[in-house]
Amino acid sequence: MDASSAYQDSLPVSSDALLERLDGWGLSYTRHDHVPLRTVAESKTVEDAFVIDGENGFRLKNLYLRDKKKRNYLVTLQQDREIDLKALGAKLGVGNLSFGSADRLMQHLGIRPGAVSPLAMVTGVDMGVRFFMDRAALGADRVYMHPLVNDRTLGLPVAALDTLFEKLGVTVEWLDLD
Template sequence: MDASSAYQDNLPVTSDALLAQLDGWGIGYQLHTHVPLRTVEDAKAVEDQFLAPGERALRLKNLYLRDRKKRNYLVSLEQDRAIDLKALGAALGVGGLSFGSTERLLENLGIRPGAVSPLAMITGVQKGVTFFLDAQAQDADVICMHPLVNDRTVVMARDALLAFFEKIGVDVRYV
């Protein structure tokens, strides 16, 4: 199955339910619908049109990782940052990082490949997933991310994203 909203009904939390929850909490965002974005390059082709002139945006690439002790991590980094899993593991203070399987991604974050997002912590926090966010987020005006599906993007103010994490009980760790 693909990661678009056409198949969201098979997710533990649908994109529609997530957006309704954000609305219920009064957490603001701008929603954009587009063709499914599967790669950073796909996202770069469309995300500029979502941003206001001069807006400092953090655009993310998201990694679902496991360590040798089978602990799960979601790491959201600036999309152009080079990734070396050994160096990343050292920065996070964990060893033996590898990518989690598609099955574990769905089980632990409630999403499919291509739709990995900090917003998936709505499921991940209940499954004990540890979240790390690029330290550049602290200087961003807005953060662009998928709302659990890859044919939608939300642009959310940094403070709104932090309010979301507070509501669901996520301890944000910066890397």
């Protein structure tokens, strides 16, 4: 199965159910439906359609990682940031990092490859996944992320991030990478 909304009902939390939660919490967001996007390069082909005049948008690169002790991490960075996993592991204070498998991604974050997003912490928080986010996001007007599927993108005002993470029960560990 792919990571599009056509298969969202096979996820622990569907994209539609997540959007209902966001609406219930009164969180403001913009929603963009598009072709399935699996990579940052593919995302760049459609992201201009999301731009609000004069907006400083933060677009993401999300990494689902594991260390040798089988601890799980979701690391969200600015999409063009180059990353060295060894250096990142040292920065996070953990051992050697590697990418988690598709099966583990579903088990720990409730999503498929291509739809990795901070919103996957809706499942990850209960699975003990540690969440790290690039502090540079705080300087943006809006953060763009997939709502558990890769054919939708939400733009959330940065001011809504704290509320979102609080409602999900997520502790964000902010990364200073500059």
